[in-house]
Amino acid sequence: MTLYLLCFALFLVGLYGLITKRDLVKIILASGIMGYAANLMIVLFGYRRQAVYPILEKGKPAVAMVDPLPQALVLTSIVIELGTTALLVALAVRLFRKDRTYDITKIRRLRG
Amino acid sequence: MNQTQGMSLIVKTTSRIILWVVFLYGLYIILFGHLSPGGGFGGGVVLALGLLSIVLAYGRSFTLKWLRIARLEKAEAGAPLVFLAIALLGALFGGAFLQNFLGKGSLFHLYSSGVIPWLNIVIGLKVGLSLFLVVWALTEYDPEGGDEE
């Protein structure tokens, strides 16, 4: 149970960074941390007590294994977040070229 | 990023040797994806990192001459079409989209699990090339639009 709470605490750390930081790169890192926390929680939910990794090997008997489905879900999710992070980084680079700064309080062209 | 000279000679030589080991490792992860952890995604990332090590060590202009980027872009766009073709073949022979139509084989052999190893290869190719091309597009200096995955 404490593991799940710690995972949620990691998510809150990422959220804190997202809200309070001013640097574009730190915002990207914070959203990455939130994504990792969510993925970690998915894998944690697949854990079974006294179980081994879910790979059948030659010669070893088949015993209780952890759930492999969350691991496949996390694989897909990591790749999706890779795409999002790549997009965010590309946007940050282009913004830097236009405004010469990574500070979001200075990049304020849209009002209202 | 003005990398016309690249890094020092030690880095260049080492990366030239390591590159092929990295490719071998990536191919191993992709091909054995149905028997051990990894599969298309992880192996593809390793392949992309191998290519990226050349970009980092040698600089942009050299890599432009060594690799043909246009061909890589065509391959990257063609890979998902191959995936769709395999899936549609599954529909033709099996009855539903993405259905397995090759033999299941026996346990622990490399040639088993039906259609999955071929899909792993296609995915590995696509993910590796995409990741490499995305980082490549980020290294451009002219104001161009960055290509997405």
Next chain:
Amino acid sequence: MILPSFVIIPLAAAFLITLLARRDGIGAALISLAATAVTLGFSIYALVGLGGATLVYNMGGWKIPIGIPLVADSFTVFMLLMVNLIALTSLAFSWGYMRWLGSDWKYYALFMTLLTGMNGVLVTGDLFNLFVFMEIALLAGFALVAFGGQAHEFEASFKYAVMGGLSSSLILIAIAVIYGSTSTLALAKIAEAYPGLGPGLKVWVGVLLLAGFSLKAAVMPFHAWLPDAHSSAPAPISAMLSGVLIKTLGIYVLIRLFYNVLGAPAIFLQVFLVLGTLSILLGVFLAVGQWDLKRLLAYHSISQVGYILIGMGLGTTLGMAGAIFHAFNHALFKSLLFFNAGAVEMGLGTRDLRKMGNITRLMPMTAHSSMVASLSISGIPPFNGFFSKLVIIIAAVQARQPVFGFLAVIGSLLTLASFMKVQRYGFRSEKPAEPLGQRIGWSMNLAMAVLAVLCVLMSLLVLPGIREGILDPVVSAVMNKTGYAALVLGR
């Protein structure tokens, strides 16, 4: 085989465009037009041929609970029709508009990816598959908002992407909790297992899903990304985003999850009512003071989504009918309004209402269709907006929540006021307009004309005969609530 083709065709088109592209993008436009026409044809065929039945297609032949099912009931087919129709008109509009912005095959490839994602969200019956398709559509959306290369577009896209990332993480945590407690990801199975969960868990799951998907639907208080993103995007993309994306990713998923899977618990319906009213009033208050045309339209999107939420929150058949009807209507007239804004931007070179002039002589189709759209969104008979808002207000009164009906009427009056301002200062003011930009092409005029005609025709949906054929199966599929599970698993 028809269900996967909704996803396969745009996806294949996107990658074919990347493979075969030339510099100018004419081939790309033709491929995307062909693909969207085919999917639109399929969705019309599905609507006509389906009746009230539910189609289930198991991907790969694997049955539930191992495989991923694709499910199409009447609600899905209705939304598919809406999405593909708006996509086709947006493509027709883009043909002319993107020539001005520098047409590029990348735009069409991203557009097709957006369509793939939305179609995928609509046909899937598996929760994680829904997440994947939603992310595909969102990534294409982020890239399209930033298309055009100006600094304010990048800032808008960054804000949108970061908030989208936050909501996606929330949805992932919700998926983790759902999987941990029900051991399945297929929507039908979750619907079966949900009543057996503990009450705290039920609330947690509902709150996480609500927070995540409300951000996608731009409900207050999660709306902050919408004015920037929708006003900075190119006009046909604004039409797609405002017209269909917030409907599919937000409203459709909310209805599907909260009605068919969670069984419409009363506490969440109350939340819908409150958030909906907040959206209507705050959206329209913030819109009235705007002078930038596209920003004004973006704030109105927030406001109109509030109407749909009120319809959803009432929990009655009439309320849901009003909500779905209004969703379709809003897609029509909001896309038309964004097309008008794009045409004005192209023809006059400005988006500021104070700098525009009288365009009735210069761009007659734009002027007249904007009048049609403005009357529709304000709820003036005989246009479609009047009927859908009337249904929602009557449903509110019938469900003994007259306060919400009253507030909805106030919102409608303020909407009328702001659109009269648009017409008065912008399109029909005294001074004539100076033609600073290009001429409007025939494809853009055609797109606007089609949508304007549909705005009038859609009012016919209230007539008893047509309503039973088209709208009632949709509403009954939704109000069937967890009967959805039995329909899917029985096949």
